[in-house]
Amino acid sequence: MTVVSLKPELRTAGGETVSIYCDDDWAGDVYLVYREGDLLTGTVQIDTGKVSERNLEYVMDEVRTYISHLAAALNITTSSVVMMHGDIEQILEMEPIDTTDNINHVQLDGTYEHDLYAEETDEQLHMGSYDDNDDDAEEDYHLSLFSDEGDHVKYHLYDDFHNVIGMVSVDEIGETVSGRVDFWVEPDKDEPEEVAQVLFQAFRDEDVNQISFTMNYEDRHIADMYLEHRDYS
Numbered sequence: 001m002t003v004v005s006l007k008p009e010l011r012t013a014g015g016e017t018v019s020i021y022c023d024d025d026w027a028g029d030v031y032l033v034y035r036e037g038d039l040l041t042g043t044v045q046i047d048t049g050k051v052s053e054r055n056l057e058y059v060m061d062e063v064r065t066y067i068s069h070l071a072a073a074l075n076i077t078t079s080s081v082v083m084m085h086g087d088i089e090q091i092l093e094m095e096p097i098d099t100t101d102n103i104n105h106v107q108l109d110g111t112y113e114h115d116l117y118a119e120e121t122d123e124q125l126h127m128g129s130y131d132d133n134d135d136d137a138e139e140d141y142h143l144s145l146f147s148d149e150g151d152h153v154k155y156h157l158y159d160d161f162h163n164v165i166g167m168v169s170v171d172e173i174g175e176t177v178s179g180r181v182d183f184w185v186e187p188d189k190d191e192p193e194e195v196a197q198v199l200f201q202a203f204r205d206e207d208v209n210q211i212s213f214t215m216n217y218e219d220r221h222i223a224d225m226y227l228e229h230r231d232y233s
Helices: 053-073 191-203
Strands: 004-012 015-022 025-035 039-047 078-086 106-110 142-149 152-158 164-173 176-183 210-217 220-228
Touching: 004 053, 015 053, 025 053, 025 152, 025 164, 025 210, 039 053, 039 164, 053 078, 142 191, 164 191, 176 191, 191 210, 191 220
Parallel strands: 039 078, 176 210
Antiparallel strands: 004 015, 015 025, 025 039, 106 220, 142 152, 152 164, 164 176, 210 220
């Protein structure tokens, strides 16, 4: 019989990231954000390439039980968790960041709510540039591969001073790229926007129609990035 285990990878006062394992093999992730005594929201992603059809409902039941027990322990009054299952494709290659590209159809909601690029303006976002003649020059925010667990990929998030400021967990299901950004250092008002641009540049693809990420710092929900890719040139 398949043994299902859920192993927390990151837990704060306001949320957690949990990996789903079937017989010690990674099979998906649970991303939850909550406020004790009030609300719990999140997503569950199960890789059907790792879970057989006959075991899928069993795995889903185990995840539901975990979330139910957590909600009861936190005295949650309202909960909303989206469960998705399908083939999760591994993301290994990232295109180099070009800060001159226009970013359309990006919606960044939450504490900082605004578009990354307004369609009717000539202003473009710049996250810094590097000059070989400037010893103090800053480089852009960037990602570095941290772990590859089969079809599940995680990246360290670096700021423009080469400091690790967070972890990015990424899954791709069909034409959708989704994941979670966990800031380890409290971001300033501009950082969620800058990080969203990095994510757009890194994970856009002609076959990807939607990119979405949740951004959090400790027990605080910072922002939600949502992008629809309609006409990549």
